[in-house]
Amino acid sequence: MRRRLSWWMGGILMSLLLLYTFASFGAGRPLGASTYVPYYAGILFAMNPEHYTYLQEIEKPGAWEGVMLLGSLVGGFITSVFITKSFRFSIMPTGWKVYKNSSVISRLIWSFVAGFFLIIGARLAGGCTSGHFLSGMSQTAFSSMIFGGVVLVSLIITGKLFYKSGDSK
Amino acid sequence: MSIGEYFDFVLTRTEAMYNIVQNEGHGSFAIVFIIGIIFGGIIQYTRVDKFEKIAGFAMLKDTTIPKMLFLAIGITSIGLFFEIKMGYAAYHIKPMILSGLIVGGILFGISMAILGKCPGTGPVSIAEGRIDVLVGAIGGIFGGYVFTKYYDTIFKPLMGTNFGKESLANVSGAFAPYFVLIFGVALIVIAIKIPHMELLDEADLSLLDADERPDANSSEEIELIK
Numbered sequence: 001m002r003r004r005l006s007w008w009m010g011g012i013l014m015s016l017l018l019l020y021t022f023a024s025f026g027a028g029r030p031l032g033a034s035t036y037v038p039y040y041a042g043i044l045f046a047m048n049p050e051h052y053t054y055l056q057e058i059e060k061p062g063a064w065e066g067v068m069l070l071g072s073l074v075g076g077f078i079t080s081v082f083i084t085k086s087f088r089f090s091i092m093p094t095g096w097k098v099y100k101n102s103s104v105i106s107r108l109i110w111s112f113v114a115g116f117f118l119i120i121g122a123r124l125a126g127g128c129t130s131g132h133f134l135s136g137m138s139q140t141a142f143s144s145m146i147f148g149g150v151v152l153v154s155l156i157i158t159g160k161l162f163y164k165s166g167d168s169k
Numbered sequence: 170m171s172i173g174e175y176f177d178f179v180l181t182r183t184e185a186m187y188n189i190v191q192n193e194g195h196g197s198f199a200i201v202f203i204i205g206i207i208f209g210g211i212i213q214y215t216r217v218d219k220f221e222k223i224a225g226f227a228m229l230k231d232t233t234i235p236k237m238l239f240l241a242i243g244i245t246s247i248g249l250f251f252e253i254k255m256g257y258a259a260y261h262i263k264p265m266i267l268s269g270l271i272v273g274g275i276l277f278g279i280s281m282a283i284l285g286k287c288p289g290t291g292p293v294s295i296a297e298g299r300i301d302v303l304v305g306a307i308g309g310i311f312g313g314y315v316f317t318k319y320y321d322t323i324f325k326p327l328m329g330t331n332f333g334k335e336s337l338a339n340v341s342g343a344f345a346p347y348f349v350l351i352f353g354v355a356l357i358v359i360a361i362k363i364p365h366m367e368l369l370d371e372a373d374l375s376l377l378d379a380d381e382r383p384d385a386n387s388s389e390e391i392e393l394i395k
Binding site: 002004006008010012018023024025026027028029031033034036037039040044045047053059060063067068071074085086087088089090093094099110112113115119121128129130131133135136138139140141142144150151157159162 | 175186189194196202208214219221224225245248252259262270271274284289293297298299307312315321328338349371377378381
């Protein structure tokens with residue numbers, strides 16, 4: 001079995017999954033993947049939904065994505081163990097070592113901070129790569145095109161400024 | 170809150186999550202779970218959950234993500250239009266909350282370049298054993314906590330005016346089929362036309378058979394890092 005799927009095969013499969021998720025015989029809703037984070041935060045920090053407007057707003061989408069996330073953990077685990085054979089514990093991506101630095105502490109601190117603002121950003125915009133790019137732009141939504149443009153620009157500027165990709169290597 | 174009460178709370182909320190999904194009418198628990206498995210499977214199998222793919226795109230050294238993303242959006246936009254016309258689906262447009270989209274998009278783009286993951290690819294990376302991403306996810310849980318706690322006072326006011334849920338298919342009225350078709354085809358063409366560049370690390374390449382190794386294919390632009 002091939003251990004690596006080409007980008008076009010992945011794109012076709014992803015669009016079939018999206019069309020199934022949208023369909024009334026599937027889930028009858030778009031696919032998203034960032035509402036689960038505040039939903040799980042509410043559970044782990046024992047936040048009572050009665051006291052937080054946001055938890056009330058995301059009660060249903062949060063639960064849906066919460067279940068989907070559990071599925072994607074299982075799916076990613078199965079594929080990495082049995083198909084791509086890429087499962088191994090690691091703490092430092094090769095690309096970080098080459099283009100940033102070789103300090104584990106630096107990688108972990110940046111991971112934590114970036115993870116923190118990744119979710120704040122996604123929730124401010126009302127969606128992430130899945131909800132806005134995949135599902136939103138497929139619906140030709142203007143909100144998702146605005147988000148897509150802003151993310152693209154800030155992603156590439158950060159890539160230029162944050163990593164030393166030009167000189168090193 | 171004692172430890173016992175805490176576990177009771179977590180159990181009750183988890184049970185509520187199951188019940189909401191089971192009774193909400195957006196697919197049974199099993200269907201949603203399987204959608205998740207396939208979603209995670211596709212992401213892992215195409216390896217777009219790798220740091221080198223997302224941070225590599227930010228450095229303009231890897232174009233797998235935009236190629237796959239634009240192709241998926243292009244096909245889905247056309248397919249979804251027909252699906253809706255046949256009565257099997259409906260649009261669920263997100264509102265244009267302008268400052269939320271811009272401030273959120275900037276924060277999201279910066280964080281995505283640094284973490285090298287987004288909320289969908291992150292869990293898949295954790296499932297293949299990436300500890301640094303797990304730390305990022307813990308940061309994300311704190312982010313979700315802060316957002317929920319200060320939603321009324323800080324974040325909701327910051328998001329600004331809602332300019333409604335508009336889309337290209339919406340505003341083009343009778344011409345919608347043509348506009349959606351042009352939009353979809355244009356994205357598919359862009360996906361194919363973006364030059365294919367890859368940033369690969371030796372650890373992953375060494376797992377592949379000789380004929381699977383993309384660095385053996387000279388027509389693509391490959392950068393190897395060790």
